[in-house]
Amino acid sequence: MVDIRGVHKSFGATEVLRGIDLQVRAGEVTVIVGPSGSGKSTLLRAVNHLEKVDRGWIGVDGELIGYRRAGGKLYELKEKEILRQRTRIGFVFQNFNLFPHLTVAENLVEAPVSALRRPRREAVATARELLARVGLAGKADAYPRQLSGGQQQRVAIARALALEPKVLLFDEPTSALDPELVGEVLDVIKDLARGGTTMIVVTHEIGFAREVADTVVFLDGGVVVEQGPPAAVLDTPRHERTRAFLSKVL
Ligand code: ADP
Numbered sequence: 001m002v003d004i005r006g007v008h009k010s011f012g013a014t015e016v017l018r019g020i021d022l023q024v025r026a027g028e029v030t031v032i033v034g035p036s037g038s039g040k041s042t043l044l045r046a047v048n049h050l051e052k053v054d055r056g057w058i059g060v061d062g063e064l065i066g067y068r069r070a071g072g073k074l075y076e077l078k079e080k081e082i083l084r085q086r087t088r089i090g091f092v093f094q095n096f097n098l099f100p101h102l103t104v105a106e107n108l109v110e111a112p113v114s115a116l117r118r119p120r121r122e123a124v125a126t127a128r129e130l131l132a133r134v135g136l137a138g139k140a141d142a143y144p145r146q147l148s149g150g151q152q153q154r155v156a157i158a159r160a161l162a163l164e165p166k167v168l169l170f171d172e173p174t175s176a177l178d179p180e181l182v183g184e185v186l187d188v189i190k191d192l193a194r195g196g197t198t199m200i201v202v203t204h205e206i207g208f209a210r211e212v213a214d215t216v217v218f219l220d221g222g223v224v225v226e227q228g229p230p231a232a233v234l235d236t237p238r239h240e241r242t243r244a245f246l247s248k249v250l
């Protein structure tokens with residue numbers, strides 16, 4: 001579903017991604033862990049073409065992100081086509097990024113109606129279902145500021161699902177939350193995992209990774225240092241850098 005090949009990305013003179021290869025199969029959950037500054041957000045953003053890569057390519061569901069191939073060369077897609085691609089790749093940010101001036105229901109209805117041209121009535125019905133699924137059936141008419149951080153993040157997840165994404169990307173979805181609110185958000189993500197949603201989750205929640213991930217990837221210095229099943233990477237890491245990182249976060 002997600003195919004990342006030989007991806008390099010620099011900001012100025014700093015190479016932040018230094019040759020990333022990563023494959024995520026449909027229905028699988030990949031958890032990316034790694035120190036601050038290792039390139040985790042840049043990699044997720046590249047999958048959504050919020051960052052343009054310098055070298056290599058990224059495919060989602062068989063389609064190149066931001067480019068098309070013709071005659072052995074890569075050509076950049078037009079902005080409109082990139083926006084179309086982006087609507088089918090869900091992104092959940094650390095800071096929720098809800099529209100503050102819209103109600104919870106309107107946050108979920110806006111994109112399906114404007115980007116996917118869904119009839120409003122249908123989008124409203126879907127919004128209600130999704131809010132029930134994340135445990136917020138009673139909050140449809142509330143504004144984001146009236147909700148706790150955990151509730152806002154659950155709305156953000158429902159909003160991403162409203163576009164029926166092929167893959168959901170989470171960038172530290174619980175890092176901005178008070179500790180007592182982390183569990184309710186992780187429970188929603190776990191529920192999606194059980195339902196077969198393809199996901200890439202950047203998180204420092206190692207317990208969550210152990211329980212939910214099909215694959216854990218340890219990223220450091222812009223390279224994949226090691227990857228494998230949670231038990232292998234988290235309990236018996238092969239690399240000293242992985243061991244050193246885990247000893248700090250566990
Ligand atoms: P992580 O998410 O693992 O903490 P990031 O991908 O956010 O790491 O950042 C990797 C490195 O790239 C950091 O050194 C960061 O300062 C740098 N960086 C990220 N985005 C930009 C940008 N837009 N301009 C310049 N440097 C950036």
Ligand code: MG
Pocket residue numbers: 040041042171
């Ligand atoms: Mg980050």
